[in-house]
Amino acid sequence: MTPKIILLVEDNPSDIGLTQRALAKSHITNQLVVAEDGQEALDYLFGAGQYAGRDVSELPALILLDLKLPRVDGLEVLRQVRADPRTHRLPIVILTTSSEEQDMAQSYDLGANSYIRKPVDFTQFANAVEHLGLYWLVMNEQPPS
């Protein structure tokens, strides 16, 4: 069984790099697909745009979703993913810098599985990513497709 894909939706290259570094340090070898805005993430999931023709039945094991994104924002991505029967059970972890209560509440209301605030301290960040991968990819049973 090929290791499952992790879809990282993040527009900040620095954060992308740090996330990749944290995953690598935690020995999480899953393929990381990066979408740099909301639209790209949706295209990837539903086989549209630059991902037209992709086999959409191949779903990521986990989506790490930032909220503040160009074009389509994270909450909209979350809403559409949860609205589509093909993707509505996908585990989605909100990984964001925002600590606004409003964002947190809306995310959970729209069906986010988890909400992680990215700490400034990289060590803590790396710890969080490691725990994330461990929990969602190893310990957590995947939802039936």
Added chain:
Amino acid sequence: MKSESNIRILSFLRSSVNAASMVVSGVGLVVLLGWVLNISILKSMIPNAATMKFNVALCFVLAGVSLWLLQHEASQPGKKRMGQILAGLVVIIGLLTLSEYLFNWKLSVDQLFVRDAATAPNAFPGRMSYITAICFIFSGFALVLIDTRSSQYFSAGVILLSLLSAVGYLFDYQLLYQLGGYNTPTWHTALTFFILALALFIARQSHGMIKMMMSDLIGSRTVRLLLPVTIFLIILLGWLVQQGERFGFFNSYNESAILVVLLIFIYSPLIYFYANRINQAEAKVIRLSRLYATLSQVNQTIVRSRNRDELYQTICDVVVQFGGFSLAWVGLLDEQTGDVKPVTANGLDITQWPFAAINIQQEDLKDELIATAIRTSKVVTSDNIQTDKRIQNLYDQFQKYAYRSLAAIPFRLNGKTIGVVSLVAAEAGLFKDTEEINLLKEMGLDISFAHDSMEAERAKVYMSAIVESSNDAIIAKDLNGIVTSWNPAAQNIFGYKADEMLGQPVLRLIPPKRVREEQYILNQIKQDQPVRHYETVRVRKDGTLIDVSLTISPIRNANGNIIGASKIVHDITERKQAEAEIQKLNSDLEQRVIERTTQLAAANQELEAFSYSVSHDLRAPLRGIDGWSLALLEDYGAQLDEQAHQYLDRVRSETQRMGNLIDDLLQLSRITRADMNKVQVDLSALTQAIVARLQESEPQRQIEYTVQGDLSAWGDARLLEVVLTNLLSNACKFTSKIPQARIEFGQTELDGQRAFFVRDNGAGFDMAFAKKLFSPFQRMHKASEFPGTGVGLATVQRIVHRHGGRVWAESALNAGATFYFTLEANK
């Protein structure tokens, strides 16, 4: 006007006439019965006396019935006609009988109905005497002509003839009743004629001699009394003298002398008595005329006088000049002292007299004449003040003059007695009778009326001055809405002159759209409902509209009926303009508030967007800096020397600090914006919970916490927790270098206000910088000593301010600090 006694006499006369008619026809009927049944006693009434002839009795029945039918002047014409026919029959029978005597005819009227066997054949049996016949002719005419003046002359003739016969019988002197030597009227015929004629004489009281005798004047009264007395007396005296002669007391020679003496003796006092009565009556007439003249003059004075002083002076003058009084004076009551002071006099200047002499309040003067008049408000008179005890203090003054009669006439103003007019005359007993007293009362009423009308006139002048000078239009209208009064202010407000509006419909002032208002107002007025401060619009002569406030009240006439309305029109144009101005300012203000609120909401939104950016975007680079610094350390650590390692650590710690700063700032802004949900918060319990958390986070510290129990406040629980957490963790931080740390939470009373406090015995601060304490990013200590961002106390202050309270601190360096806060606005 007929007096009461007169009416009594009249009704007596009427019933007498009625009774007489029955007596006359009754006598006739009885005698007729005697003839028909041949009972002699019934024919003659007295045994063996001459009989009343059948025809005589028949005529009496006819005449009696006729009188009964004619007794009332206002009887039905049929009834009267019948009476006159019966009377006509009587005349015919009389005339036939008389013509038998005169022309020696034999008309056999005498024995037509019955045969008279008792009378001597030579004396025409059954025939009535010719005197009787004349009497019947006269009586018949008197009856037929009863409604004319001549009736009484006929009846007077019958009275004379019947009296002649009656007196003849009385005096037993046949010459009188056997006049002419033929058949004589019997005594009862004579008496019946007398009754019949007397009844006829008095049957119509409204004309002829009886009218004169019936009047209320002194002459008629004298006739009424003197005539019967004279007739009765003369007959009585004549009869007595004749009887005296018959019994031999005196003979025919001295008989006349005795009669003359008796007549003089009796008539002299009688005439004196009546003459005296006539004198008294005339004197009274003169007295009353004098009073009438005085009253009439006083009334003219009342009409002419313009003020009270003039009125009083003229009254005194006319009373003396026209009324023939010796002295007249007017006294006015001083309500405070009760003194009655003379203000004007004529005849004698008594205004100089010591007039504490009359006082209505002093007990010892309460029977005094004039005081009594004022106190009782009734006319008081004295027949002779020279002997009248009631004159009291004035006695000495009056004694010097020949004053006798006095009348004190009180007068009033609006129902209240304010003074007295005194009339004094030289004659005694001038004001004896009710007529005189009534005239004096009338004078008092007239003078009172003069006072009232002067007062009313004054009030009217006063009122009209008010109306004239009013700034508000004062308009009167009748119930048809026609203007009846128009003051100068009305001209100013509406532009119409008085002569343009008087008699015109008030509708001219009402804009066409509001015409229905007038009907409403008139209906209200008709139902006696005043209209007050009714704000509406009226139109001026030039067509411009004006805002007015109307107050409308009913006008009543003397009977209390509503006859119109008075309308006060207040021009409120200026006020309306001011109101409009205020309204405009208000709506401007509202608009500005709305704009400001919108701006504020926009600013808030911006701030929110800004905070969001800060929380999201400012943190991301920090994480990058930290992450990549660490990557550098991890991946290239071996190639870097000790110094480079230190630099990179410094980069990472600064990044950390910046992150904290951003977090604190976000909390501060969030607190400013958060909705408040105020409840009763148990501050003691909240403090205990925070203390427990602090102890947990730094278990190595030995701190003595003191928390006062049962403290609560009205506020937002979440925000108050932030306040207490900040203050307590500060206390914790600044006591970190003290071995025996003490931290206390409690409540105290400062300037009458409840204040909570958190006190520690830590580092404290210099009070010189106390003001900066609550500004964001202001710190009192070096970061190396006590780390912090300087936002905590700014947050505390903001929360306390949002609760309407204030926060302050007291401290000294190294002597601990106390932070106070209140949660309600200062009272």
